[in-house]
Amino acid sequence: MLLTLELLNTADADAFVQLLAGTYEHSPWVAQAAAAARPFASLAGLKLALAGAVREAGRSQQLALLRAHPELAGKAAASQSLTAESTQEQASAGLSHCSAEELQRIGQLNADYAAKFGWPFILAVRGPRRLGLSRAEIIATFERRLGLTADLELAECLRNVHRIAEIRLNDKFGLSPDMGNQVWDWAESLAVHSDPGFKENGELTVTYLSAAHQACAAQLRQWMTQDCGFDEVSIDAVGNVVGLYRAQQAGAQRLLTGSHYDTVRRAGKYDGRLGVLVTMLCVRELHASGRRLPFDLEVIAFAEEEGQRYKASFLSASALTGNFDAAWLDELDAEGVAMRSAMQAAGLPGDIASIQALRRDPARYLGFVELHIEQGPVLTELDLPLGVVTSINGSMRYLGEVQGLAAHAGTTPMGRRLDAACAVAELILYVEQRAGTHKDQVVGTVGMLEVPAGSINVIPGRCRFSLDLRASTDAARDALDADVRAALAVICQRRGLQWTLTPTMKADAAPSDARWQARWEAAVAAQGLPVHRLPSGAGHDAMMLHRSLPQAMLFVRGGNGGISHNPLEQVSNDDAELAVRAFQTLLDNLAKEAA
Known part of the structure; x- marks a missing residue:
């Protein structure tokens, strides 16, 4: 029998626990x-409540939950004593057909892991798809x-426990996230x-x-068209791929996304x-149902x-x-x-006139909304799949260089050196200290560091670096910027650089x-989820x-601790x-407003 929310909501306490048996391995206390x-109100709300029960439990209960899980391809699997759920999951990843070399490697990893952490390695082996x-x-x-570290790995294990539970709940409810699968498949293909x-x-x-x-x-372009x-x-003219889904009537205003x-x-x-892919899918669903909105999309x-090839960033959005x-x-x-x-x-034409022609007339548009992966750990630490952005941080970026004097590393006394790299190292520590002690959301990063023509036995005569300064308000950003530039001047003056x-x-x-x-908040609440508001420390097209x-953003939780700009994203x-x-939901609500 498939589960339903009505069945769970009306069951007595014991029946509720029994209906969710097997969701969390040998741990009925979670339910x-x-x-x-x-x-x-929704399956997402149920999942959040279960995760919240684990988050609010003490560390001893959390560890007991982890220890209730079997090792991957371990003794329980060999003796066929796994739960039905774990048997299916390990088999789906082919762990029941490991080669001798793979079994030996996994066995050694299990032993090393247990010795370091004291609980079994837990991974949602059925994966994100x-x-x-x-x-x-x-x-x-x-x-x-x-x-x-132990604390980081404990958190990662618990997140994987929740992912395992999520997949098991989907099975119990007979549900498949088909639209999510399509987004995921498109991302893989791209x-x-x-x-x-x-x-x-x-x-x-x-x-x-x-x-x-x-x-x-x-x-x-092909997916949008076909x-x-x-x-x-x-x-x-700048390489943007632009898709338009027309409204019910000509001349309607547009929503840009x-x-x-x-x-x-x-x-x-x-x-x-x-x-991009989520909004494309929304158009696909509208088109498949023969539905038009009262506004162009x-x-x-x-x-x-990203600013990776040329110094200019956001050049595409800037054209608009x-x-x-x-x-x-x-x-x-x-x-x-x-x-x-x-x-x-x-x-592309490559001329300014063609690019200037891309400018959008604000009077024709309702606003701009953007959906984006969070690129941070906040939502994943709260077990929340969605969050509403309150503001995008302001930022300043520089490419810098300090010039000193290259000299012999063995013959130049320490007090006579003009070491450019040491000055930049001092600046990096200052940025860390200055940003880390500020009350506002302020961050500073030196992400690129280079000693041109450096050698192991030569004092660096030049050091190139990047500087990325961000804050939740322009005033805080400008104050950080002024302080960092002043610190660089003082450091270099003192060192003679x-x-x-x-x-x-x-x-x-x-x-x-x-x-x-508020429209994004209503859309999140409609999914049976609490509304969590957070600023964006990253830059986005929306800030241009x-x-x-008028603009607003929705964040989507990232896996692997929220890491981004990384293959683990x-x-x-x-x-x-x-x-x-x-x-x-946002589109539906906006259509109702326009009606």
Whole structure:
């Protein structure tokens, strides 16, 4: 018999626990603790209540829950004494058919893990798509997580326990996140395109107007045209893929949405792209049902947001607001290729007039909404699949260089050195200290560091570095910026060094529009979830559109502790499903407002 929320909500306490038997391995206390949260408005709400019961339990109960799980491909599997659920899960990943070498490796990892942590390694082996992880993926994850600290690994194990429970609950309810599966599958298909030097190593890198970038644009255009039913699809003068789904009547206002499809180097598969794919799927569902909205829906896959090939960032969104700087066309990449030439090689006009023509008239638009992976740990630590963004932090970026004097490392006394790298190291520590003690959400990062022509026995005469400063308000950002630049001047003066800082980006903080934020909040609440509000520390296309249009964002939880800009970046099919449903709810509610 399949479970229903009505059955769970009306069952007595003992029956409630029995109905959820097997969801959490040999741990009926989880369901007992969650029963008090009834009635549940949605399956997502039930999952959250169960996870909350574990989160609120003491560490001893959490450890008991972990120890109730069997080792992967361990003695319980060999003796066929696993629960039915665990047997199915381990079999789905092929753990019942390990080679002798794989069994030996997993056995050693189990032993090393138990010695370090004192509980069994727990991994949701059916994976983010429920297709089952490969044995190679399982072993690689095992090896990576063996290097974590006890607290970090405890949290990761509990998150995997909840994912296991989520999949088991889906089975009990007979539900499949089909829309989430489609988003996940599209993301996988798009990730086959990667730049040379990375693709060969199985790494994802898609920089602006590279061959892989153009292949992604062509694929998105094809899906929008052939699979989703957009009325118009085009690639504009900066490489944006623009899809338009027309309203019931001509001349209606438009809702603008989308995100970017370029990536950082060695990227994950969901940063930016999730917001494109979810909105594409919403159009597909509208078209399949023959439904039109009282407003046009314009979906843009922005061609550039990450600033990886050229110094300019958000150049695609800037074109839509009329803020594209003509000087950017003459910027050179690392190979000496001007942006103008790269555009023309990709079949784009490469002239400022064509780009200026992309500017959108704010009077035609209702606003801009963007859906994005959180790129941080907040939602995953709260076991929340969705969160509503209150503001996007303002930021400043620089490329800097300190100049000293290269000299012999053995013959130059310590007090006579003009060490450029030491000055930058001192600056890095200052940035860490200054940002870390500020009351506002303030962060500072030196992400790139280079000693040109450095040698093991030469004092660094030059040191190049990047500087990324962010804060939740423009005032806090500007104060951080002023303090860091003053500190650099003091450090270099004291050490007798010269320095330069070249600004590469300045983005003002972008508070969410109150009405659009409320619409996202209503969409989240409609999924039976509590509304959690949080700022975005990362920059997004929305912060550029903020210059012209009211904007608001929805965050989707990321797996693997919320890591992003990393191959470990992950989104589950269930969370992608909720993201689609939340976006559909926003569209439905907006349609009711317009009626």
